[in-house]
Amino acid sequence: MDQIIGQHRALEVLQSAFVADRLHHAYIFHGPQGIGKFTTAVSFAKVLLCHEAITDHQAQSPAKVGACGACASCRLLQGLESSTHPDLHVVNKELARFSKDPAIRNRKLTSLPVDVLRTALIDPVYRAPQLGHRKIFIVDDADLMQPMGQNLLLKTLEEPPQGTIIFLITSSEDRLLATIRSRCQRVGFSPLGHEAVQKWLQLQKVKVAKEHRDWWLDFADGSLGRVQLGLQYGIADWGDATRTAFDAMARGQYPVDYGSQIAGQIDDFAKQWVDKHDNASKDAANRQGVGLMWSVINLYACRQLRNQANQGEPGESGAAEEKFLPWLEVIEALHTTEQEIASNVNMGLVADHLVSLMYQALNPGRNQIRLPAVLQMQS
Ligand SMILES: [Zn+2]
Known part of the structure; x- marks a missing residue:
């Protein structure tokens, strides 16, 4: 999880829970867009799915955790799209494109259709993990679930399936039902400081003219997503x-x-x-x-x-x-x-x-x- 920039507090919550073996069955990652909520969920999922996850007790407290990089799960995730791992389910509105129903397939994407939620989460959530370890569901833009979808999800949260962890990613947490919020552990992500944005630009080898540097830091407004969009x-x-x-x-x-x-x-x-x-x-x-x-x-x-x-x-x-x-x-x-x-x-x-x-x-x-x-x- 080294590649996550900033967000020390969020990482601390997750890493300590992992080390103490006190993981929650559902998390809400909330905070502005483009600051690493989804990236963190995917990185943490890799650790959770790893059969031999490493805890580095030498590191500062809390101990750093990481995936082994060698087990069956890690091999599946190496350099590949996360969607190829049978126990890592990313749920987003784009899945509507694969719906059997042409009406859903062709609809403009402004919400997460209930049918998509059902196919991608509600149905598979009680199945045993294929690699026999854990199952992870990451719902991106979870606030796009309509009340009906949220109520369906609530039933799952009320009877959490064994060995399954659900991450709800949202920049508008208030659009989630209070009953959903109360059943999840909430983890707040904060806008990134100038230093973190600069570090990211360096890591990505993005060349920014000196006279534009301050402009980019202002424009980022603490969000790497905004920088990526701006560059693109x-x-x-x-x-x-x-x-x-x-x-x-x-x-x-x-x-x-x-x-x-x-x-x-x-x-x-x-x-x-x-x-x-x-x-x-x-x-x-x-x-x-x-x-x-x-x-x-x-x-x-x-x-x-x-x-x-x-x-x-x-x-x-x-x-x-x-x-x-x-x-x-x-x-x-x-x-x-x-x-x-x-x-x-x-x-x-x-x-x-x-x-x-x-x-x-x-x-x-x-x-x-x-x-x-x-x-x-x-x-
Ligand atoms: Zn591993």
């Missing part, structure tokens, strides 16, 4: 575009193309997302793109606020407030336009509105739009 979809370019536009606005120039650029980048993101994910809905992908774009602009505004705060001399609070105001208004503009998107206003219009609000925030009292030099010459 070229979100650093959005950061560059944001900086360029704000530089122009700071000079009093109106960034005429910025609105359509925002809308275009979101649209490109959504198209790529739908291409890469079977059954993904374009609407949901658009919403995700908007969320990302708004967070990129928000990051920029927050960084400016931080810079202002660091520059401020103690005692000159009045002047400082004035410096903060434009950036607070930029953040306010993000909230306002977010609501416009929620009420289905055309994306291009919303983006243009956002740009005009941000321009006004940074150039108060300037009603006249100052055109860029090139356009002024043409007119």
Whole structure:
């Protein structure tokens, strides 16, 4: 479990339970997305399934645990997709693609269908482990189970099958029934610090330009999942575009193309997302793109606020407030336009509105739009 970055407290809970032989029959791993909950569940599952798991008592307390790497179970898991192990069951909404029922197969993936849960967990949960040791079920995005599915699962949790451990992974724990939560041991995962994100970038051999390093650490927001997504979809370019536009606005120039650029980048993101994910809905992908774009602009505004705060001399609070105001208004503009998107206003219009609000925030009292030099010459 060495490859898990950060999350010392969560690992401590799991490793001590393992060493003391006081494992719970069901766990809820909760915390923000992309911080290693699923990765930890899979790594821990390897240890639990290992026939000769190693406890390193030399290591700091609690003793470190690891899989032997040589037993029948470990050999099955070596370098292979975890789905090839007969006693390791990963349950997620993507399994719907393999459903016998075409209606379920072709449905847009917004929940974990009850039939999928039944086939992948409820039915096999009472069968004996094929390798004769343990059985592990990992339900990813467990909050996507509808109440009916959750009630089915509750019955299983009430009569826990021998030698079986169930992990429910969720970033919205409040969507799980209270009765489910009370029957599981809850393990909290926290957002990762800058150091952990940096360590991960190094381990993954991701080359990040020096001038982009702080941007990535901000963008990560403690989540490696966000960094992976950002790398995959070229979100650093959005950061560059944001900086360029704000530089122009700071000079009093109106960034005429910025609105359509925002809308275009979101649209490109959504198209790529739908291409890469079977059954993904374009609407949901658009919403995700908007969320990302708004967070990129928000990051920029927050960084400016931080810079202002660091520059401020103690005692000159009045002047400082004035410096903060434009950036607070930029953040306010993000909230306002977010609501416009929620009420289905055309994306291009919303983006243009956002740009005009941000321009006004940074150039108060300037009603006249100052055109860029090139356009002024043409007119
Ligand atoms: Zn082993």
